[in-house]
Amino acid sequence: MGEARKIPRHLQKYVVDQQYVKYTPIDHAVWRYVMRQNHNYLKDTAHQAYVGGLKSSGISVEKIPNVTDMNKALEPFGWGAANIDGFIPGVIFFDFQAHGILPIASDIRKLENIQYTPAPDIIHEAAGHAPILCEEKFSEYVKLFGQIGSKALATSEEHELFEAVRTYSNLLESGKASKAEIEAAKANFEEKQAAVTELSEAEQISRLYWWTVEYGLIGSVDHPQIYGAGLLSSVSEGRNSLTASVKKIPFDLQSVIATGFDITKPQPQLFVCDSFEQLIDAVNEFAKTMAFTVGGTQGLDKALRSNHTATIQYSSGLQLTGTLRRIIKDEKGQAIYMQTEGPSALAFENTELSGHGKTTHQDGFGAPIGRIVNRIKPFEELNDDELKEFGIEVGKESTLDFESGVKVIGTPVQLIRKKGKLLVISFKDCTVSFADQTLFQPDWGTYDLAIGESITSVFAGAADSEQFYADLEEVETNPLVKRELSLLEQMYRNVRNFRENTDSDMEAVLSEVIEKLTTQFKDDWLLRIEVMELLVKHNLLPDKQILLKKQLEDIKLLHDEYPVLIERGLMLTNA
8 A cells, every 4th residue: 555645544444455566467458458449439529527537536448547657647646556455335335435534345256247246246346436536526526525435434234235235236246156145145235225214314415415426416417427437337227327228317415315326237317416516515404304413313313223333512512432232212202311322432633632542431331411409600611619619529429410301419529621611620529410320320320410401413434443442453464375367367377368468470379369268168258359459450360360250240149248248348459
């Protein structure tokens, strides 16, 4: 990984070595075929930043890019690139982008999935996403989206669905799974999908991302241009997107977030924005509805439904990070007490408070919400003298009565303030109760009372990610298994070498390749296309050209996709 863009510690666990030498000559041929097809088509139909952006982002049509090279090439545009291990959670994906880092899955689709793969691959993630990032306004949109999207709260059912989608997509792409395994994974995916019964903010914002960054069109409905990565990286969908078979809808935020998608199928409709500024306005508009902006009981309810790490921020600025397990509400349905479970931490302005990390609060954290009885001035704004008047003094037993009915009785031992705000009062010999419930008792240790009359923000993830996730293990890169190239891979390599260096006796070697294709590899269409390209370019072996064309006609009959793939390949043999 180059040094052009520093990866935050909490994201480094998802970064793996690209292992560039793992790519076979066939992998490079798949990349080249898709890129030649797309470049030929997209130079006239994609957003004007695409063609120049390919080169600027360190991407060649001829071979799979090295992510380290891309990382350096993207630096002038305020971006970097990191190699990641396939599917990562949406919050993490957006977090990478919020930090100006394009996460790139290094696997490449197999030849049999050359038109489209539901699993992340380097064609989609490098050649799809990177070029348009060189456009200033779009780059601004994607970074802003990352900052907002990384805060979105999903439901626990959606987290389970994500895992099911990852498993199913990876099995489809692996080529090693049995029919029974694929069917089982599909059934599990469908079961988890059916269990998702509400439209969370995470799902809504993922739809906005899908219909813009992944599958967006820009311009007018009658004359749109392509900018979405899914369209820029798919041989079939990129072409189909501008035909009448795909409905074009003017971009509208509410319409977009109301429209679901299926990653395993071509999209039946696409949205056309008139400018990237329109997208910036839209994501800012959506952010106004999210829990990190709204806070309150509504935000807490979303955190409870997520069953994952979230951060809850008080009006004092105190931030509590943990997995919310319980909310006590008053008769009006407003939250008056909350309890996290498992490792929790306190922070202020996204920096963990000393002595209040996961080790201190490893079993969770309980905290009241609301006003103290008979206080007009917010409690977090009281100075030491005002606290003494109220009976709060270090070393003296005190009682705090909340308007909600929550009662705290104990002896203050420490007060924590930041920027004039009271954040925490630590009590010994403390009892916390509500009605007939005991929420904390003295033999549990020190009670750290969170100060703040209201909840101003609730968002996914940790306030201080560097500290909260410091102990997470990094994703291990699978060891590279060295093996000898197969005969077919050697043939692909030889043809590539000829394309790059034509000093050898091309006629003799290509004749031998054609002979082996004819006798041993009767179904391989892509190498025949590459051989044809060389024969046509150098005006060699006209009889062999006729033979290859005849063989390709026969191969067309073997699969529904082959006629189009082969015809498009032959069209570029003169290019």
